[in-house]
Amino acid sequence: MSADLSWRDSALCAQTDPEAYYPEVGGSAVPAKRTCMACPVTTECREYAVATGQRWGIWGGLTQRELRQLINQRTAA
Template sequence: MNQTATAQTQNRLHPPTNQAPPETTQPWMADGLCRDHAPGMFFPSDGVGVDKARRICGECPVKEECREYALTYRIEHGVWGGTSERERRRILRDRRLAAT
């Protein structure tokens, strides 16, 4: 597959948002429990790591804001708001289907 076809497929599967992630942190980020842990914990390479990150997110007071941030800006890596990359893709797909 050439680069153009690859980009077209990627855009179809994950339509780009019209918004770029902000350069600065958001006010709610200061309240995230993740701030007390190593950043790498939220970018795991296996399911066990995802579960560990989810446990921290489960108690987080800004879990909803974090998840929506990742969904809005199409962040494809890491655990955000207690959701994995796969879960966020599913949420976005379900939202697209519900909107049609």
């Protein structure tokens, strides 16, 4: 798969604590999601996560559960 990953250059999370994007079980996703809401590449990040089947962490403002729901919705459509 050849993908344009230039969106990563604008990733807001690169300027923050990366640990926040991989909260432990029971940990809060709120700080990461808050950053994602202000990120200029939320859509690109989310689509990358869907296309590559990311299984850990928060991508495009979505937790793993939300990401799986999105993938399931698209699969069902």
